[in-house]
Amino acid sequence: MNLYIETSWGSVNKYGEELCGDKVEILKKGEDTFIVLADGLGSGVKANILASLTSKIAITMLSEGAGVQDVIETMASTLPVCKERQIAYSTFSFIHIKHNGETHLVEFDNPDTVILRDGKALFLPREEYVVSGKKIRETHITLKPNDFCITFSDGVVHAGVGKLLNLGWEHKNVVEYIEKSYRKESTAFYVQNLLLQACKSLYMDAPGDDTTVAVCKIRTPDIAYVMVGPPLSAEDDEKIVNALINFNGTKIVCGGTTSQIVSRISKRELQIMLNYISPDVPPIGRIEGIDLVTEGVITLGKCYDILKRYESGSIGRDNMLNSKKDGASQLAQMLINKCTGAKFVVGRAINPAHQNPDLPISLNLKLRLVSDIAECLKRLGKTVEIEFY
Amino acid sequence: MPYKTMQIKLLNPSKSKRDLLEDAIDRYSTAFEILLREIKSILPAVLPPKTELLKLMDKNFFKCVSNLGVEPFKDALKIDLARLLAVYFSKKSSYPVTRTFDEDIMALLDGEEKISKPKLDAAFEKYQKKRPLLFCRFDEKRDYSIFQSEKGTYFAKLYLFNRKNAQNSKRYAVFPLDAAEWQQKFLNDMKSGICTPKSAELIQKKDEFYLNIRFWYPALPKHHFSAYIGIVRGINSDLYYAVSLKSGEIISTGSINVNNIYGLNKFHSLSNEIIRLAKENKAYIIMENLSTSNDNLKMKGLKVPLSVGDYNKIAFLVSYKAELAGLEIAFVSANSIFYRCTRCGNFKRANRFLKDKFICTMCGHSDNLEEIGSSNLAKTLITYKNNKIPVYYKAEENSIVFRLDILDYEVVCAKSLSAANEFCERLKNHIALNINNFSKHQQFTAKKLLGENAFSKINFIEIK
Ligand SMILES: [Zn+2]
Numbered sequence: 001m002n003l004y005i006e007t008s009w010g011s012v013n014k015y016g017e018e019l020c021g022d023k024v025e026i027l028k029k030g031e032d033t034f035i036v037l038a039d040g041l042g043s044g045v046k047a048n049i050l051a052s053l054t055s056k057i058a059i060t061m062l063s064e065g066a067g068v069q070d071v072i073e074t075m076a077s078t079l080p081v082c083k084e085r086q087i088a089y090s091t092f093s094f095i096h097i098k099h100n101g102e103t104h105l106v107e108f109d110n111p112d113t114v115i116l117r118d119g120k121a122l123f124l125p126r127e128e129y130v131v132s133g134k135k136i137r138e139t140h141i142t143l144k145p146n147d148f149c150i151t152f153s154d155g156v157v158h159a160g161v162g163k164l165l166n167l168g169w170e171h172k173n174v175v176e177y178i179e180k181s182y183r184k185e186s187t188a189f190y191v192q193n194l195l196l197q198a199c200k201s202l203y204m205d206a207p208g209d210d211t212t213v214a215v216c217k218i219r220t221p222d223i224a225y226v227m228v229g230p231p232l233s234a235e236d237d238e239k240i241v242n243a244l245i246n247f248n249g250t251k252i253v254c255g256g257t258t259s260q261i262v263s264r265i266s267k268r269e270l271q272i273m274l275n276y277i278s279p280d281v282p283p284i285g286r287i288e289g290i291d292l293v294t295e296g297v298i299t300l301g302k303c304y305d306i307l308k309r310y311e312s313g314s315i316g317r318d319n320m321l322n323s324k325k326d327g328a329s330q331l332a333q334m335l336i337n338k339c340t341g342a343k344f345v346v347g348r349a350i351n352p353a354h355q356n357p358d359l360p361i362s363l364n365l366k367l368r369l370v371s372d373i374a375e376c377l378k379r380l381g382k383t384v385e386i387e388f389y
Numbered sequence: 390m391p392y393k394t395m396q397i398k399l400l401n402p403s404k405s406k407r408d409l410l411e412d413a414i415d416r417y418s419t420a421f422e423i424l425l426r427e428i429k430s431i432l433p434a435v436l437p438p439k440t441e442l443l444k445l446m447d448k449n450f451f452k453c454v455s456n457l458g459v460e461p462f463k464d465a466l467k468i469d470l471a472r473l474l475a476v477y478f479s480k481k482s483s484y485p486v487t488r489t490f491d492e493d494i495m496a497l498l499d500g501e502e503k504i505s506k507p508k509l510d511a512a513f514e515k516y517q518k519k520r521p522l523l524f525c526r527f528d529e530k531r532d533y534s535i536f537q538s539e540k541g542t543y544f545a546k547l548y549l550f551n552r553k554n555a556q557n558s559k560r561y562a563v564f565p566l567d568a569a570e571w572q573q574k575f576l577n578d579m580k581s582g583i584c585t586p587k588s589a590e591l592i593q594k595k596d597e598f599y600l601n602i603r604f605w606y607p608a609l610p611k612h613h614f615s616a617y618i619g620i621v622r623g624i625n626s627d628l629y630y631a632v633s634l635k636s637g638e639i640i641s642t643g644s645i646n647v648n649n650i651y652g653l654n655k656f657h658s659l660s661n662e663i664i665r666l667a668k669e670n671k672a673y674i675i676m677e678n679l680s681t682s683n684d685n686l687k688m689k690g691l692k693v694p695l696s697v698g699d700y701n702k703i704a705f706l707v708s709y710k711a712e713l714a715g716l717e718i719a720f721v722s723a724n725s726i727f728y729r730c731t732r733c734g735n736f737k738r739a740n741r742f743l744k745d746k747f748i749c750t751m752c753g754h755s756d757n758l759e760e761i762g763s764s765n766l767a768k769t770l771i772t773y774k775n776n777k778i779p780v781y782y783k784a785e786e787n788s789i790v791f792r793l794d795i796l797d798y799e800v801v802c803a804k805s806l807s808a809a810n811e812f813c814e815r816l817k818n819h820i821a822l823n824i825n826n827f828s829k830h831q832q833f834t835a836k837k838l839l840g841e842n843a844f845s846k847i848n849f850i851e852i853k
Contacts, residue, residue, distance in 0.1 A: 164746060164755055173743060180739035181750035197753030305801050309790065324797070 002099040003145060004221040004340040005033040006381040008189035009214035010196050014043045014155075015206035021047025022153045022212035025055040027063050031099035034063045037214050039110060039153040040090040047090070047210070053079055054090035062094055068106050068138065072131040089134070093151045101143040101218060108136050111157045111171055115141060116148040119182035121175045143218045148191055150178060155211030156195065160202030169202060185337045188217040189380045193313040223249040223383070224339040228370055229296060229347035230257050231389035240345055240389060241265040245289065250339055252331065255296035258347065259285050262293075281326040292334060294327035300369040302328035303335075307376045310336060335373075341383030344370050348388060392587070392603050393709075395575040398567040399545065399598040409562055410598050413549040414591060417462050418520040420454040422488040424470055427453050429484060436478035442471050460551040461531065461560065465523040489515040521590040521601070524548075533589050533600075535566070535576070543568045543576060545600055547591065566600070575604055612715050616640070618672035619766030620663055620707075621726065622686055622695050623759050624745045627659055628703070631763035632670045637771050637779065637850045639731075639764050641670075656699065660706035667716050674711055675766050676704045677723035684723035686762070691744045719770060726765040730754055734794065777848035778834055780812070795834045796820070796827070813843045 009024040021043045027034040036058045040050030054075060061071045079089060091109035105113055107126070115122045126137040143149060158168040169177070174195070181194055192215040199211045225247040231237060241262050244251055253259050263270035270293070271286045281302050282295035306328060324330075335342055348363060374384040402410065424446070431445055446467045451459075459466065477485050489512045497504050497512055524533035524547070534546045543566040550560045568576060578584045584604040592599050616632050623629040626644030633639050645666070647658040667674045677684050679697045687693055695703070704720065711718040727747070729736040735751035741758065742748075748755040771779070781792045784804065791812045792799045800815055802808040820835045827835055837846050 160755070164757065165743075169743070176742050177748060177750070180742055194751075194753050198748055198755060199753075201753055201755040202748070305788075309785075312785070324799075 002031055002221065003101050003143075004219045004383075005097050006188040006217040006219055006340055007033065007035065007215070008187070008192040008381045009035075009037070009212065010192050011210060011212040012155075012196060012200050012203075012207050014208065014210045015203075017044050017210070019045055019048040020212070021051055021210040022155070023048070023051035023055040024212060024214045025059040026214075027059050029063050032063070033095075033097045033216065034059050035095040035097075035151070035214055035216065036062075036092055037110065037151050037153060037212060038090045038092040039155075039210070039212070043210055050079060050090040054092055058092055058094055062096065062106075068094075068136060069131045072108075072134055072136070076132050091154075095149060095151060095216065097143060097149070097216060097218070101145075101147075103141050103143050103149065105139045105141070106136060107138070108134055111152055111154055111174075113149060113151040114175055114178055115143070116150060116178060116182065117144065118146075119179055119184075121179060145218055145220045146184065147218045148178075148186075148188070149216040149218070150191060150195070151214050152195070153210060153212040155207060155209035156199050156213060158209055159199035159207070159211065161208055163204045163206075163208075164202050186217075187336055187380065188215040189311070191215045191217070197313060217381075219340050221249075221341070222339050223247075224252050224335060224342040225249055226252045226254060226335075226342055226344045227258055227262070227347075228254045228300070228344060229366060230255070230261055230349040231347040232349050233389070236347075236389045237261050238265055240347070244345070250292075250334055251290045252292045252294075252334065253285075253287070253290055254294050254300060254331070255347075257349075258296065259287065259293045262290065263287055281328045284327040284330065292327075292330055294331055297366050297369065299327045299331060300366065300373065302326075303331045304369055304373050304376070306332040307336070307373060307380075311376055311379060335377060335382070336380065339382065342374070342377055342385070344374060344384070344386045346370050346386060346388050392605055393575070393584070394601055394603050395572055396599050396601050397543075397545075397572045399600065400565040400567040402564055402598060406562065406564065407596065407598070409549060409556075410564075410591065411593065413547075414519050414522050414593055415517075416457045416459055417466070417522045418488050418518065419490075420457045420459040420462070421466060421469060421520050422486070422490075423454050424450070424466060425473070425485065425487060428470065428474075432474070436475060439471055439475075442474065443467055446470065458551045458554050461548040462522070465525040465532070468525050469520075469523045486511075486515055487520055488518045489513075490517075519593055521592045524589045524591070526588065527586040535579075535586065535602075537576075537580075542566075564598075575602075578606075579604065606713050612668075612671060612717075614671050614673040614717060616670050616672040617675055617767045617770055618663075618667050618670055619675045619763045619769070620645070621677060621723070621759065621762040621766055622684065622693055622697075622700050624686070624691065624693060624757075625759070627655075627694050628663070628700075629759035629763045630663070630666060631760065631767040632666075632672055633764065633767035633771070635771065636848065637768050639767065642760055642763060644759070653702075656703045656706055660703050660710055663703075663707050664710045664714055664716065667711070668714060672716075673770065674707065674716055674718040675770055676707065676718065676720050677726070677766065678720035679704070679723065680720075684726060684762070686727055686758075688741070688744050721766070721769045723762075723766065726762045726769075727758055729761075729765055731756070731761055731764045731768075771848065778837065778846055779848045779850055781850050782809075782812075791816075796831055809849060813847070817843060 007026050011020045011022050013020045021040040023038045025036045036055040038051040038054040040047030057075055057078060058071055061074060093110040093113055094106040096104040107113060115124060124139045124141060126139045128135060128137050156174055157171050161168040177198060178195065192213045195213045196211065200207065225244055227240060227244050231240060245266055253262050259270055268288045273284050273286055282298055285293035287293050346367065370386060374386055377384050427450065428445065451463065473485060494512055494516065497509060526532045527534055531548050535543060536546065537543050545564045545566055546561050548561045550556060552560065556562065579586055584606045587603045587605050589600050589602040592601065616634050618630055618632045620628055620630050623644055626646045628645040630645060631639050631642040645659060645662050647655055650658055663674065679700055708718050725736050728738060728740055730740060730749040730752060732754040733749060733752040735749050737750055739750045740747055745758050746755060747758050747761040778795065783790050787804050788801045789804050789808045790799065790801050798816065798819055800812060802811045816838060820839055824832060824835055
């Protein structure tokens with residue numbers, strides 16, 4: 001079975017620097033996922049250039065099957081040399097995950113990548129060798145669903161130096177923090193963002209170094225088929241509903257008229273659930289075999305709010321995402337925690353309920369919301385597809 | 390009513406003066422024990438009210454000690470006896486013995502029964518034991534008083550003799566006192582009427598004699614407070630404090646330390662510093678209640694300078710000093726203060742895996758543990774006391790997100806001046822629709838918010 005590799009990365013710049021000296025490149029090629037995290041020597045423009053070149057060279061060459069030795073040699077001949085110190089390099093971590101979880105990890109001078117399985121960091125023996133005078137560490141491991149692969153620049157390890165912690169919090173504490181804050185349902189984004197927030201806080205919001213985290217979560221693929229709104233042409237109704245019913249994944253219907261169409265065509269009763277009444281979000285419905293049935297535009301708008309807040313990493317969002325049971329929260333939970341991707345099937349018929357001039361909700365708004373949600377999910381490492389009817 | 394006790398030494402009494410004092414204490418102690426035995430036979434089964442008890446000790450009652458010349462101590466003996474009996478009745482242990490005499494030892498040794506070692510030890514321990522001589526009031530004409538000579542020396546005037554034994558026809562003797570700086574402060578307060586001297590005790594330690602004088606300081610009217618100051622046990626310092634405004638905003642934090650002072654003096658210095666900080670910030674003092682709960686500060690491999698016992702001693706000093714200074718003080722459960730995130734409220738043991746640092750496993754917020762603990766403590770009363778319901782809000786680009794944890798209610802309002810009003814309206818709607826689904830705890834809060842002025846019942850706290 002092909003696994004889905006959910007990825008997310010983030011950086012905070014060294015205090016006062018406009019450019020980040022760390023760079024992450026993520027490449028999905030065929031069924032393989034390649035990730036490079038490069039940390040350029042120093043900070044600012046120079047480090048940024050070093051890291052960008054390094055990550056670009058590494059990801060391009062390695063994804064094309066070049067050996068580590070070739071990559072290092074190419075870097076040595078390509079990277080500009082620092083006049084004062086006669087050295088020019090950028091440390092890097094390179095991760096190649098195949099569709100079956102087989103993973104190849106190469107590290108040059110970066111903090112050890114952490115593999116988290118069931119909330120515990122695995123000990124990975126690494127093979128060490130020298131290429132062009134550079135000590136390379138390499139390992140192979142097969143990752144399983146729900147494993148996390150967490151790699152970071154040394155700005156993470158040094159977080160808090162001279163501020164909250166005299167010596168920074170050191171690799172072993174970073175690992176312990178990752179373990180302590182482990183939640184099975186965490187997304188790659190959540191883990192990445194939390195670790196970055198912790199570093200920022202340890203640096204007392206003035207990082208002494210560029211700080212970058214990249215996280216992969218290995219997941220069993222689960223795509224959400226999200227049917228939004230009735231198709232423009234009623235002839236398409238049956239086709240779309242059948243595709244929904246037969247879809248292999250999570251099935252979601254958004255919209256009052258839409259859910260009636262699904263109910264009619266599938267000959268399954270539509271029930272309105274009144275247990276979770278909220279003044280903000282209309283009630284949800286239930287159709288046998290469908291995972292979630294919600295109202296349309298208002299729910300999507302609210303769902304987008306939740307996604308935005310989740311993405312902005314603002315506090316209390318865990319409460320907001322996981323503890324509520326209204327339609328918008330359930331939709332957001334499914335899209336973020338449960339699914340690895342989404343396929344939005346958007347009907348463009350105008351909802352008569354929204355023709356009321358007091359409710360200035362246009363079709364445009366619905367389309368806008370779907371595309372906003374899609375963009376947000378993409379940034380959160382999900383695969384997204386939109387179809388219009 | 391706050392009392393303070395001052396001990397002051399009688400300044401090098403001459404041999405003859407020492408004999409007088411020793412004799413007085415001896416007569417008092419003997420009389421006390423005899424009266425204690427005398428009253429046993431007439432005591433009712435339960436402790437009578439104090440006035441009834443004092444009535445039992447009439448003229449006749451004192452006949453048995455008429456040869457001891459204890460007339461000047463009569464009132465003191467009555468009060469002293471009543472106090473001891475009150476303790477006896479409350480403890481219901483065996484009848485007290487304060488002093489044993491030759492006859493008691495002899496009786497024990499000559500008795501028919503075999504004497505047990507503990508009984509003999511007890512009898513010897515109390516043998517000729519001296520009881521502090523109580524002077525029950527400050528009075529120039531009887532009991533005791535203190536005066537200052539023209540040269541500035543303080544003297545104690547102690548009534549020790551009856552008419553028959555009067556020395557140079559005086560029933561009292563005068564003793565110079567050794568008033569150091571600390572004692573001067575009390576005596577100055579007394580002179581200027583800030584405090585009133587109450588009872589005193591004369592005690593003997595080896596060859597020295599001391600007066601323990603109780604002063605009564607009236608409590609000042611309570612200050613209005615505009616902040617809270619939380620005081621926790623420190624890690625890198627003895628104590629750590631945080632000052633929170635009534636809104637929950639922390640305006641200052643810091644350590645409280647004293648160096649090179651130990652024991653009780655150290656505790657006094659620390660408590661004085663707490664009082665100073667509380668005054669300076671017009672703050673209500675909040676301390677950990679460590680007598681019934683635990684702050685869980687200690688952890689393997691982490692040294693904490695003050696023990697729970699030390700903290701409790703300081704807390705005791707602070708509580709009476711606060712009373713004297715007209716400051717309010719509360720002791721609250723410190724159970725979670727070192728584990729609860731001050732930013733998101735997440736409460737987990739795991740938040741403290743770095744021992745002296747705090748890193749939230751939910752939102753990543755980190756800080757020194759002392760900052761977290763003291764800030765949490767300083768804010769504890771805000772929710773209890775105000776009866777206001779905390780609503781957290783965070784301004785985002787175009788909106789303000791409000792969060793009411795108790796009802797698990799979160800809402801995004803447009804960023805405008807009326808955002809809070811909008812929130813209140815929507816909250817009321819939410820409550821009206823859901824009130825039947827709420828837990829009891831939630832309903833309590835919800836009902837408070839349903840009335841006309843929901844706004845005034847909410848404490849809006851900004852999250853940055
Ligand atoms: Zn937190």
